[in-house]
Amino acid sequence: xxxxxxxxxxxxxxxxxxxSPASAAGSTSGWKECGANQRIAISSSTALGGVSSSIxxxxxxxxxxxxxxxxxxxxxxxxxxxxxxxxxxxxxGTLNSGxxxxx
Amino acid sequence: MSVEEYVAETQASWATYLKIENPPAxxxxxxxxxxxVTLVFRExxxxxxxxxxxxxxxxxxxxxxxxxxxxxxxxxxxxxxxxEYAKAPGPEQVAIQYDWTVQFVIPCLEESGQHIPExxxxxxxxxxxxxxxxxxFKHVVVANENFNEQWDALELKCVQSAPGAVLxxxxxxxxxxxxxxx
Numbered sequence: 001x002x003x004x005x006x007x008x009x010x011x012x013x014x015x016x017x018x019x020s021p022a023s024a025a026g027s028t029s030g031w032k033e034c035g036a037n038q039r040i041a042i043s044s045s046t047a048l049g050g051v052s053s054s055i056x057x058x059x060x061x062x063x064x065x066x067x068x069x070x071x072x073x074x075x076x077x078x079x080x081x082x083x084x085x086x087x088x089x090x091x092x093g094t095l096n097s098g099x100x101x102x103x
Numbered sequence: 104m105s106v107e108e109y110v111a112e113t114q115a116s117w118a119t120y121l122k123i124e125n126p127p128a129x130x131x132x133x134x135x136x137x138x139x140v141t142l143v144f145r146e147x148x149x150x151x152x153x154x155x156x157x158x159x160x161x162x163x164x165x166x167x168x169x170x171x172x173x174x175x176x177x178x179x180x181x182x183x184x185x186x187e188y189a190k191a192p193g194p195e196q197v198a199i200q201y202d203w204t205v206q207f208v209i210p211c212l213e214e215s216g217q218h219i220p221e222x223x224x225x226x227x228x229x230x231x232x233x234x235x236x237x238x239x240f241k242h243v244v245v246a247n248e249n250f251n252e253q254w255d256a257l258e259l260k261c262v263q264s265a266p267g268a269v270l271x272x273x274x275x276x277x278x279x280x281x282x283x284x285x
C-alpha cells in the first residue's frame with residue numbers, strides 16, 4: 001500500500017510538473033507506451049489565436065527527456081528518446097490539435 | 104504603449120506562463136523579428152546551461168525543470184519581439200499568411216524534396232484559419248533516421264509563420280527572401 005502511494009504521488013507530481021506551465025492557453029497530456037523498436041513522437045498544430053507573437057511558445061515534452069520548444073505557430077513534430085512516459089504539449093497560443101504516437 | 108510598458112507587460116506575461124513567482128529583473132538585449140527568436144533563444148538557453156541538441160531538443164532532467172523554466176523566462180525576456188510586430192493578427196494578416204504559405208513555404212518544402220498536396224484556396228484557408236489552420240508541414244515526410252535533425256532543418260529553412268516584417272507590411276515576401284539570402 002505504501003509503495004502504491006509513493007508511485008501514485010510520484011506520478012501525480014510528474015504530471016503536475018510536465019503539465020507546467022499550468023496557465024497555458026492550450027495544453028494536453030497523457031501516458032504513452034511504445035514497442036521496443038519505437039519511440040514516442042509528439043505533434044501539434046497551433047495558431048496564435050488572440051495572442052501577440054511576442055508571447056507565443058509551444059512546447060513538447062516527455063518527462064525526464066528532451067524538451068522541444070517552438071517560438072512561432074505551426075505544425076510541429078519531434079521524436080523523443082523515450083519508449084514510454086508521460087508526455088505533454090503546452091502553448092500560450094491556441095492548440096488546434098496534438099497528441100503522441102509511436103514511430 | 105511606451106517601450107517600457109511593452110517590456111514590462113511582455114515580461115510579466117512570460118512570468119505568468121512559465122509560473123515564475125519572483126521573476127528577476129531582466130534587461131532586454133535586443134528586439135528581434137519573429138523568425139529570429141528561435142535562434143537567439145537557443146543560443147541564450149545554451150549560455151544558461153541548457154544547450155540545444157542537433158535535432159532542436161533540450162535535455163531536461165526532472166530535477167532541472169524549475170531552472171529550465173527560469174532560463175526560458177530570462178531568455179524570452181532578453182530578446183523580445185519588436186513592439187511593432189507584437190499585435191494579435193487580424194483578417195489582413197491571415198490573408199498575408201496565405202500568400203506566405205503558397206509563395207514561400209510550399210515552394211521551399213518542394214525544393215527540399217517534399218511533396219505537398221494542393222493547398223486550400225485562399226477563401227478556404229481564411230475560413231478554416233481559426234478552427235483548423237492549414238500548415239503544409241503536416242504533409243512533410245522525413246526518414247526515421249535523424250528525424251529531428253531533418254525536421255528542424257526544414258523548420259529553420261521554410262519558416263512556417265510569416266515573419267513580422269512581412270505580416271505587418273514592412274516588406275514584401277520577395278524583399279524578405281532577398282534580404283535573407285544576402
